[in-house]
Amino acid sequence: MREISATWWRSPEGMKNLGDEITPILLRDYFNVGFFKTSVMKADLLSTGSILSWAYSRPKWPKNRQELYVIGSGFMRPEPISDEKHANLDFLRLISVRGHLTRHMLGKYGEGLSLGDPGLLSSLLYRKRPEKKFTAGxxxxxxxxxxxxxxxxxxxxxxxxxxxxxxxxxxxVFEEMLSCDIIISQSLHGLIISDSFGIPNAWLDNGKLHAGGEFKFHDYFSSIDRPFSKKIETNKKVKISDVDSAIFESEQLKITSIQNDIVGAFNSFFQKV
Known part of the structure; x- marks a missing residue:
């Protein structure tokens, strides 16, 4: 298999965000394949993160562009995809998306796609279980x-x-998370990684962080049957009682099933490039 060109979000200043770095981490350390980072205009693979709109927001693409495969990505906000939007993307190959909401936005183009954020493979990357040191992370x-x-x-x-x-x-980071009894996360991938490891966790939703609001959270939650309403919603000091009522514990049989789907999606991609 040739070297894969992949795209993922990184700040213009070069700041890395662990959730967005899941794609290269998995390619390198779980699947053991060669790859390099490039723009969406030249990539073979678009995966982890709320970056699916990158494929649909470009007015023009190079002629005879190679196929662009999508695995586990999602939209940042509700963005129904029309036939007109899809018409110029004959090179786009949708294998899987993050959740039901993204799949619904794709309409007929989302039919039959498997679901799952690749961050759910985190527990397959790290097998150690360190001693608990903190009440909460x-x-x-x-x-x-x-x-x-x-x-x-x-x-x-x-x-x-x-x-x-x-x-x-x-x-x-995984060692730090696993050393905590519970995780309280404002970050989507903080919740996803916690669910992968089976760490009880609570979503802290204390203000709009970006234009998409709650959409990406609900999209992911829909894939694992996680209640949308279970969260800490406050801009005041967080109390233990706030956390207790918001704690979610993932069903590990469900997580394992989704992990198998995600691995299958990547293996399908590897066979095609």
Whole structure:
């Protein structure tokens, strides 16, 4: 198999966000395939993250473009895809998407697609189970890691750890997460990775972080039958009672089934390139 060209989000300044780095991590350390990063205009693969709109928002594409495969990606916001939008994308090959909401947006083009965010493969990458050290791990959105107002929300907590996702060092982050009894996450992939490992977790939804609002969360939740309403919704200091009512524990048989679908989607892609 030739070297794969893949695309994923990274800030213009080069900041890495663990959730968006899942694609290269999986290609390198789980599937053991050669790859390099490129723009969506030249990529073979578009996968983890709310980046499916990258394929549909370009007005022009190079002629005779090679096939672009989609595995586990999703939309950032509701974005129904018309026949007209799809007409110029004869090179697009949809294998799987993140959740039911994205699949619904694709209409007839989403029929029969398997579901699953590739971040759910995290537990297959890291088998160690470190000792529990913290009552809670708090994962801010990458824009809030250094925000004192956000950090102050947890000032009444004892023995908690802030976990910084601005990295691609997944082994260190996974170890930190697994050393916590529960995870409270503002980051979507903080929840996804927790669900992969079976760590009880709570979604902190305390304000609109981007134009898509709750859509990407609900999209992922729909794939694992996670209630949309189970969350901490506050801009005041977080109390233990807030967390207790918002905790979700994933059904590991369901997670394993989705993991098998995701691995199957990647293997299908590898056979085609």
């Amino acid at each position: 708090v994962i801010p959105h990458h824009s809030n890691v250094d925000n004192p107002d956000f950090l102050d929300l947890f000032s009444e907590f004892d023995n908690y750890k802030i976990i910084d996702f601005r990295t691609d060092d997944y082994t260190s």
